[in-house]
Amino acid sequence: MRKLIGGAIAAAAVACAAQAQAATIKVGVIGPFSGPFAHYGKLYKDSVEAYLASHAGKLAGHEVQVLYRDNGGPNPSGTKALAQELVVKDKVDYLGGFVFTPNAMAVAPLITQSKTPTVIFNAATSDITEKSPYFIRTSYTLWQVTVPAARWAYKQGKRKMVTAVTDYAPGVDAETAFKTEFARLGGTVVESIRMPISTTDFAPFVQRIKASGAQGVYVFLPGGPPNLGFVKAYNENGLRAAGIDFLGSAETDEFDLQKFGDAALGLTTAFHYSAAHDSDANRKFIEALRGQSKDAIANYASVGAWDGMAVIHRMIEATGGKRDGAAAIEAARKLSWESPRGPVSIDPATRHVTQNVYLRKVERSGGQLVNREIENFGPQPDFGLRK
Known part of the structure; x- marks a missing residue:
């Protein structure tokens, strides 16, 4: 009986470990998918899906579910409500997106309280990353x-x-x-x-x-x-x-x-980026985009989303897929890689990308x-x- 119980416990432990390893990571992406700035939403989605497809749909061994939310454009209150729903109801592990500065600013208190790592794909005002220690930016600033x-x-x-x-x-x-x-x-x-x-x-x-x-x-x-x-x-x-x-x-x-x-x-x-940039990394990026959608466009917003997913990938890897915002951000501070735009790194002090x-x-x-x-x-x- 003791052997049976011991074996059952061991089997359960293995099953739990396998389940933890296979846990699906949820990423919420907020942007305009309708209205006059809807092209940003498509640029984000094409790039995010292309990045996932280039890794066979898994990041660091985990399935990734992306939840897209439409804020219609400059809409701070609506963006905050969408982020709150993603964090509280949908229990996302990471947030990304954000075209306009006021929208990004609006979610800062929420992500600080919930300790949700949030990657800015575009919004370009310098002091955004000062508003929350859980912001990382892969775009640029003016x-x-x-x-x-x-x-x-x-x-x-x-x-x-x-x-x-x-x-x-x-x-x-x-x-x-x-x-x-x-x-x-x-x-x-x-x-x-x-x-x-x-x-x-x-x-x-x-x-x-x-x-x-x-x-x-x-x-x-x-x-x-x-x-x-x-x-x-x-x-x-x-x-x-x-x-x-x-x-x-x-x-x-x-x-x-x-x-x-x-x-x-x-x-x-x-x-910081041109689709004509002459590098293997950029050619692979453009090929991945075209594989995802025939009318996908390589530009600053799509490369910001691509590199945003690369940062989320590394954070998942560093945390073993566990929900640990502080550890994820700490890992992101140390990152450097070859982007389609050229060599980039995350400034550990500002959590903003240093780039050519x-x-x-x-x-x-x-x-x-x-x-x-x-x-x-x-x-x-x-x-x-x-x-």
């Missing part, structure tokens, strides 16, 4: 890509510039970063223009830029229709012809790039417009948290 842009503009002989940004937190970050660095070097921002997020008519703003006497304009706009509208106004109102150079970040995003036509040729941006920033110029290649990387500024930290 300070990170703007400081190198200001340095490059000054190096090109620019001494008078205008900043034109969408008037919300990331835009203010971009404006402040450019003005601070450009002034430190000896340049002058002769006018700082803030445009409402709902703006569709950019003609009055580009006329102010044209009349400013500046040698160039540094631009920040959210992805989507605003990029097309601003570039169209930039060309139609003669800024290019007047010698006022365009310098931006994500304004020539691959999602919209082919829609610009020749209007985009020669536009210059400083950014590239100067890119729009060119034609094989009949398609591409963001050609023409200079590598090297690894850049988040200057916004070191100012």
